[in-house]
Amino acid sequence: MCGMPQQPPVRSSAARPSRPDASMSLITNVMDHSLDDGYAEAAARKRAQGQDGGMPKTLRARLGLAGGLVLAALVVTVGAAQARVTAPVVAKERQELIDRVDRETAAADKLETNVDKLRDDVSARQRAALKESGGSGQADLVDVLSGATAVHGPGVKLVVNDAKEASSGGDAGNPRETSGFSDTGRVRDHDMQRVVNGLWASGAEAVSINGQRLTALSAIRAAGDAILVDNRPLVPPYTVLAVGDGARLGSRFQDSPDGLYLHALEENFDIRATISTESDVRLPAAPSVIVRTAQPYTEKTEKGTS
DSSP states (O other): OTTSOOOOOOOOGGGSOOOTTGGGHHHHHHHHTOSOHHHHHHHHHHHHHTOOOSSOSSHHHHHHHHHHHHHHHHHHHHHHHHHHHHHHHHHHHHHHHHHHHHHHHHHHHHHHHHHHHHHHHHHHHHHHHHHTTTOOHHHHHHHHHTTOSOEEEEEEEEEEEOOTTOOSSOOTTSBOTTTOSBOSSOOOHHHHHHHHHHHHHTTOSEEEETTEEOOTTOOEEEETTEEEETTEEEOSSEEEEEESOHHHHHHHHHHSHHHHHHHHHHHHHOOEEEEEEEEEEEEOOOSOOOOSSOOOOOHHHHHHHO
């Protein structure tokens, strides 16, 4: 028996049980040491030196702290009181402004309605006066040229539209050198002015844009990127109808300087334009006819002028 080697004792794993939170050592360390060691040492050093960091020890320091707290409380109290006092005043003034705006808006709407009624009445009386003037050929011509009555007949249809790639803004770095507006491929009021003037010069008897009848006193202007005709905004594409000798009117316009200008816009800025001859185009009457000089029509007036 003495010749057999001694085996080392086997240690049982049950002798040292592992902690249930062994896999959570990092979280356990944080929980056990919530305060950094450096902070703990600094706090212990202050306590050893008699500096506990609490309330001030001297009477003067305590009075200063109390005075600061009283001053802060006073400022907060005064601010709250002022806010409470001024809040109703501000709310009252705001409501008064709102009521005033509402009253003025209602008054402006009423005046605008009255203006529209009076304008319609004046236009009706003007048309009636033209019809009562005898129905002569000259009166009918004046009636058509002034835009006081709707017309229809042969003519041309010209559709002008922005380029497909037209941007909504503008590129101030690339202006059209001769026209003074941005190179964005958009139709401008200057373009439509030249188109309309070219049609008049080519022999058009009546012209309209997007249903808006033009007269000798009509204005084509711009407001931002919008084109206005007699202060009414238009939306592209711009459909221009002109009554006249259809084929001849279209040919003369395309050969005119304004027609060549429109063609140049197509070539250089990709503005789209199409023109076609129509057998019958219909134009409405102008919304209102402005009379600069007028006198009542009587037989004595006719004899005097003859």
